[in-house]
Amino acid sequence: MSANDRPTGPQPTAAYDSAFLKACRREPVPHTPVWFMRQAGRSLPEYRKVREGIPMLESCMRPELVTEITLQPVRRHNVDAAIFFSDIVVPLKAIGIDLDIKPGVGPVVENPVRTRADLARLRDLTPDDVPYITEAIRLLTAELGETPLIGFAGAPFTLASYLVEGGPSRTYENAKAIMYGDPQLWADLLDRLAEITAAFLKVQIEAGASAIQLFDSWVGALAPADYRRSVMPASSKVFEAVRPYGVPRIHFGVGTGELLGLMGEAGADVVGVDWRVPLDEAARRVGPGKALQGNLDPTVLFASTEAVEAKTREVLDSAAGLEGHVFNLGHGVMPSTDPDALTRLVEHVHTRTAR
């Protein structure tokens, strides 16, 4: 890419030649890189210790704590990438939305967003709204050296689902009622969220993140036609906004088998796949020119080492023909997972795929 394509971005980071970034770029790798969604978090005793007494949202705003939590799984598991410790609602909190993350529940929004008048509460996000993000990423990249740091954000649909429902939902009935019933309000809401999300990702990239993942965690609740019509324009806007930086853009949602092609088309360089779709089938749906990330069922880790290795072999076999493969679970690490099982899994994938 030319310098003009990256007007404000950083130079290639020290992590540029890492296996993870090479796999994202579909270049040859010394071994299949591994990281885990939610690797920084509740499965680690050292995490539970440093979080003691500190509410979730507050912990995301303390740069030293974020740095420590982000580094914990890198030290322990020898993963190929760090994922920034934060939460998808942090940018919403930063622009003044009255929300909290309740233990055992999830994000709860005091006054849900459901009318056109409510859109006014979704103001632009600037770097000054999230100084703790910039500081944490600077601290982290200094510590991480050649290990890449993945920044992240929630995608417009998933953020909208929390804002409209007022909290976690299994059905998204209020969000879908707007999506189906008032398409223009819905489009405007998602467009607002796309602007905020893009600004939040830019902050992370400018501070030193060498890849980003856009989590559309719950978009698998939609049929393809609805995704294309009502979600894809906003997700594309986010990807397009960060394209000039040239960092790999990963896109993931759970239960998105029917949407994989469209999620790639939205602008992802790497499409994350949950455990339901074998990677070779996912590659057919996504088409050429993209890497894939995934997709061991996280519950496999509750079984024996032999069972984990047998299922890992199935994943690696189905990844054999991919242009680029980042090994991951098909969803986040479950809180009751034995951390040693994760450490063994990283080593196993590295050994089995060493070239």
Add this chain to the structure above:
Amino acid sequence: MSANDRPTGPQPTAAYDSAFLKACRREPVPHTPVWFMRQAGRSLPEYRKVREGIPMLESCMRPELVTEITLQPVRRHNVDAAIFFSDIVVPLKAIGIDLDIKPGVGPVVENPVRTRADLARLRDLTPDDVPYITEAIRLLTAELGETPLIGFAGAPFTLASYLVEGGPSRTYENAKAIMYGDPQLWADLLDRLAEITAAFLKVQIEAGASAIQLFDSWVGALAPADYRRSVMPASSKVFEAVRPYGVPRIHFGVGTGELLGLMGEAGADVVGVDWRVPLDEAARRVGPGKALQGNLDPTVLFASTEAVEAKTREVLDSAAGLEGHVFNLGHGVMPSTDPDALTRLVEHVHTRTAR
């Protein structure tokens, strides 16, 4: 089929020539038949009234009440089939498993099934265990006349998930830990449940149900390879056990896009499809020789009549080339749905598809 193929079954019921049963058999129909999963239930004020003060499980054991509740949506909506009002845990309760259905939670099992010794608690089910089922279906078929009654049961995986987890789960981590970690125990558990489920369905067919639906509500949590290895043998056993009766066998689970072909292969005559997979794509996955059922997103009913009709048109358009189509929602009716929206939807589908 010859008489020998149906050694114990009833003669064709008065409903034999109904649009619903014809569509299941892939015969020409006067209009596309419509029914709704959970049509009998919380969306209806007359249901809430008759259920007042009566716990869920108890209500399933009162034949007159079951009859009234099952008939309510038939009277109100003019649907083409009645679905027997019951719950998938009824046969487990009937053989003595200590469980209850807690309002706002779902089925809760006092002592989860997790060891080989626990299998002994899963004894055979006989008609004498569920006399209220036989009586309710006899009452119902007398009232229903030419309107078919769909019997139903939970499939072995979904029943196992409740028994092992001890209640509803989003991740099925305990169930999957057995499935991956002790495949023989898992297979034996599902085989036991297949026997119980088959016996429960036979009771319903012998009493007069003219179709059955096997709900594998949560099996969409599995990858295809795991479904084929760990679930399909038990589901096939259930379907095979009721095959001689010659009544259509419907199979449905939510989020089963990747499993549709295998769920048909397991022995279904009609494959239910949730709203995520367009019906023409579902037909490609299921292959010839089966009818499909579905698949309007139930949350569409919270939008305007115009929006409902536009989305219904999408469903009917994608069903245009099917061998047989039963119109339904892609999941159960949501409790806060306006019943009038359902009534209008039935009329709309009947009018649009009248031949």
